[in-house]
Amino acid sequence: MSKTYFPNIDKIKYEGKESDNPLAFKFYEADKVIAGKTMKEHFRFAVAYWHSFCNGNSDPFGVDTRVMPWSPAGATPMDAAKYKLEAAFEFITKLGAEYYCFHDVDIAPEGATVAESEKNLQEIVGMAKQYQKDTGVKLLWGTANLFSHPRYMNGASTNPDFEVLCHGAAQVKAAIDATIELGGENYVFWGGREGYMSLLNTDMKRELDHMGQFLRAARDYGRKAGFTGPFLIEPKPAEPSKHQYDFDAATVIGFLKAQGLADDFKLNLEANHATLAGHTFEHDIQTAVDASMLGSIDANQGDYQNGWDTDYFPHDVYDTTKLMMILLESGGLTSGGLNFDAKIRRNSVDLEDLFIAHITGMDVFARGLITAEKILTKSAYKKMKAERYASYDAGKGAAFEKGELDLVALRDLAAENGEPKSISGKQELYESFLTQYI
Template sequence: MIILGNTEFFKGIGKIPFEGKESDNPLAYKYYDEKKVVAGKKLKDHLKFAVAYWHTFGNNGTDPFGAATRGFNWNLPKDPIDAARAKADAAFEFITKMGFHYYCFHDFDIVEEAATLSKSESRLHKITDYLIEKQKASGVKVLWGTANCFSHPRYMNGAATNPDFKVLAHAGAQVKIALDTTMALKGENYVFWGGREGYMSLLNTHMKRELDHLGQFLTLARDYARGQGFKGTFFIEPKPMEPSKHQYDYDAATVVGFLKEYGLQDDFKLNIEVNHATLAQHTFQHELQVAANANMLGSIDANRGDYQNGWDTDQFPNNIYEVTEAMLVFIEAGGLQGGGINFDAKIRRNSTDIEDLFLAHIGGADIFARALIAADRILSNSLYQQLKTNRYASFDQGSGKAFEDGKLSLKDIYQIALSQKTIEPLSGKQELYENIINQYL
């Protein structure tokens, strides 16, 4: 029997302590000491770890080839509001035991969607009141909210880019309600993921019109939220394909160009997901760097793909080399703008013990903490930055600096080239950079 507010869902597991890298306790942090100061900030403030409501409390192991492999006690109540409250009880117990301070959600993660829009809105109002109570009691906050405008069959041809205005209107109403919910919960940001904002075939697609509709839709959402006093950042999360053949938010560079095309660059940043980066044939650090170059590095969905599998497996991060390279970009960019690190990752289908949820998040937090600590040491103590600076030294003075300052014409460059003698090869020293990374891991 579920007793709302009183049931302990994760019995036998207390608050996860920090015990250091010599500890053999699997239910303890080895590197994530939230109070440790790195690069001028506590780890908890740099990383702002958030738990993903959908994967952690909603994923039961179902996949396209098989049924659920695990059940959750918080799903036992039949009434949708009771079930939502039970899930909230489990979520806040888990988040506080992990020692995290944030969560994020889709609208219909926190309560089951109803048969009509108005009934769904009523359900969201009811569960929002309950979540406000849970937040006040625990101090846990919302990193960001969003609307699931991709799962329901109505969105099979997209939401904001749907060729049927009736579907677009429904999506607009759903986003308004999700924004209202996020603001009521004092969410710090709001995310748009265009899961089906794209096409399956160009034969039946008016791409320019759909992109214009998407730009207008995001503009209306921004204007509404700002009009209601929302001060947070809007994020767009790039992904190249899956479920659509081609999605309009393909990668970071595509999204940056889209935001500038539709005049949204002052309100929107990017939420970079590791697995989405690799699906676009980029590295995680590449996508971070592209966003940082545009001053749009907003938030991170932390996960990884399977390196032999070309789809979105959403596994918990564990590659220390990959994440350390990413944290070099993170620190040099000055961190994230508004967002944090959300574990958009799910335990494997054959991980069926309740403690596996803790083990996965502990590992994810430790890998990011360890990588951030290593990256800070690399930047502070090694030759890494000086080597990089020296590689571009020819642009720091003389003709190179004049070129960067816009003081040379093409004819000037032509004359300079004529006067040059033999050009000696300049080594990229890639192996040395890689050795430096290894030295500090």
């Protein structure tokens, strides 16, 4: 690297929970083994290129507040892209993250034509490939931004104008090619404007079928081009559209099965998107796990006093503990990882703030993992949960689960057994485990 963008920050080290150094890990020890795997293997942490290096802390009510030395005034779009790439790899290696993620237009500027856009992306991908080789940083997933450009104001694959859909396909083809070239382990689709503002002008069935056909075409191209990893869909209920077709985990799973895509596609779940859908994050994670369709995770959190996608860095140990309990019991992430799809706050304008935010996020997940492992191995949690469903383990309950009892047989058992006794759900006791072991 020819220039240093974070000259006053060294590689982030683990110093333990007694440290008061904001630029040190308190809980995250990459090589510490918990439940049979190192922390690094459990989390597969990734840095989100768009929020970390493209977002100057603007919001719907104000322009950028953050000065980014990798985006100097007067630089050509391609030169700025090269500076940004250099800064990104310096940051990621100093942080000690294993992966990064990007949209096509995050790393390379869009050109005046499809061919020029492809040329720009190919040039930057060539540089990124060398940086990956030099640093050991890997690509968790790539994707195409099919929501920012004005052409996508009515969607991309669901757009009523076929010419717009073709432009979306061109971007996806180029982004899949880039992902393959960089050894990306997944490829993501986020349908930011795949939805509607009003049903009055929307043929919903036709749009959903178009989206399914678009995804099949992308899958077929990717497989033919040599991409072997999972394709991922990222649910979100609304914003920017009034209603987005990928509403939540259950909706996406149903859509993928209906469209015959469930064998090639899994879910990339984001915490803030789950809460916007009215769920807890662990609800959507458990839904995907139960369907064997959890692919990867975007790690952030919302603000329960704001009804929009704030994308804060995660800092709630209770949330990360509950998430890690699910991941530990289900075998954890395979090709996916924990990507910090999160923004520093608008008034966080120092270069070190980006490091502090990621360090806090990595620490809060590490602490969640440590706590989750203790709950699962030292408390009565698993035994109590199993006992709660014990009536289905043998006898008539087991026969019901096997489909051996019809409705008449169930009615006769109710008449024979009389009124069931009340059995406590012990919810407060389950909740106390979190407090006890944190």
